[in-house]
Amino acid sequence: MMSSTDLEIKLRSAGVRPTKPRMALGGVLFGNGDRHVTAEQLHSESVSEGIRVSLATIYNTLNVFTEAGLLREVAVEGHKSYFDTNTSNHYHYYVEDEGRLMDIENDQITVSGLPSTPAGMKVSRVDIIVRLEKDAE
Amino acid sequence: MMSSTDLEIKLRSAGVRPTKPRMALGGVLFGNGDRHVTAEQLHSESVSEGIRVSLATIYNTLNVFTEAGLLREVAVEGHKSYFDTNTSNHYHYYVEDEGRLMDIENDQITVSGLPSTPAGMKVSRVDIIVRLEKDAE
DNA sequence: ATAGCTGCAAATGCTTTGCAAGGCC
DNA sequence: GGCCTTGCAAAGCATTTGCAGCTAT
Numbered sequence: 001m002m003s004s005t006d007l008e009i010k011l012r013s014a015g016v017r018p019t020k021p022r023m024a025l026g027g028v029l030f031g032n033g034d035r036h037v038t039a040e041q042l043h044s045e046s047v048s049e050g051i052r053v054s055l056a057t058i059y060n061t062l063n064v065f066t067e068a069g070l071l072r073e074v075a076v077e078g079h080k081s082y083f084d085t086n087t088s089n090h091y092h093y094y095v096e097d098e099g100r101l102m103d104i105e106n107d108q109i110t111v112s113g114l115p116s117t118p119a120g121m122k123v124s125r126v127d128i129i130v131r132l133e134k135d136a137e
Numbered sequence: 138m139m140s141s142t143d144l145e146i147k148l149r150s151a152g153v154r155p156t157k158p159r160m161a162l163g164g165v166l167f168g169n170g171d172r173h174v175t176a177e178q179l180h181s182e183s184v185s186e187g188i189r190v191s192l193a194t195i196y197n198t199l200n201v202f203t204e205a206g207l208l209r210e211v212a213v214e215g216h217k218s219y220f221d222t223n224t225s226n227h228y229h230y231y232v233e234d235e236g237r238l239m240d241i242e243n244d245q246i247t248v249s250g251l252p253s254t255p256a257g258m259k260v261s262r263v264d265i266i267v268r269l270e271k272d273a274e
Numbered sequence: 275a276t277a278g279c280t281g282c283a284a285a286t287g288c289t290t291t292g293c294a295a296g297g298c299c
Numbered sequence: 300g301g302c303c304t305t306g307c308a309a310a311g312c313a314t315t316t317g318c319a320g321c322t323a324t
């Protein structure tokens with residue numbers, strides 16, 4: 001858990017004004033360890049916890065948090081964005097049958113053999129998604 | 138270039154009926170080396186080459202080709218799917234400023250340190266996207 | 275002949291936006 | 300007070316679907 005004071009500091013440090021909806025959503029997002037949510041998931045979860053926010057505000061808040069570096073957006077497949085509360089460098093499993101995203105709990109992953117970056121460009125991020133399906137065994 | 142006979146064989150072997158639109162789109166897709174296109178790009182390119190197809194057919198064809206294993210779909214970021222004519226195992230650069238996808242021309246890439254796959258699951262595919270931005274140098 | 279395609283337009287799903295009312299510093 | 304934020308509903312995009320007519324085998 002994270003105290004509301006800590007949360008307020010977290011938001012302020014990132015340059016995000018701690019409004020009531022942002023504090024409430026921040027509590028849901030950052031109060032329970034690393035999470036991966038879609039806008040729709042966050043909305044229904046918030047509503048069922050008694051937080052009354054519109055879906056527009058959910059999107060707005062997720063975007064503001066992402067731009068402020070509090071969340072990381074993960075593209076898995078068209079028409080659905082996942083937001084990850086773990087902004088450190090790490091990779092993901094994606095369970096295709098369930099549409100569920102998980103962190104790969106291992107910081108030993110290394111990618112080798114990458115060619116040199118094209119001239120005038122630099123790497124902004126490396127995304128790795130390991131897609132999983134049920135074992136037909 | 139690929140002859141229309143070869144293209145027809147390619148489609149038939151994949152279990153895809155070689156209709157007129159499919160042959161025409163197949164020519165655009167497979168006639169010029171490895172490509173990465175969005176539906177919209179393929180549509181406007183086809184139209185400017187005098188191929189009259191509706192956007193619905195573009196989507197339908199891309200999906201049929203993908204299911205038949207002739208294309209591979211790459212998720213880069215919300216609201217846009219890229220289709221790659223290179224279906225072999227390889228990874229991508231994504232140039233963020235231009236929305237352009239490129240194959241990483243190197244088969245030396247290896248990923249090590251992956252933890253064992255969760256029980257009952259197997260890896261269906263590993264996607265790696267190296268995001269590039271302009272070097273601010 | 276008949277199962278499968280295509281095109282059109284309407285529908286869908288996710289996300290953004292315009293604008294008036296309200297909240298934060 | 301003034302600027303930023305919220306909510307609602309409407310708009311926007313990319314993609315899919317229903318259906319009547321057409322095509323490949």
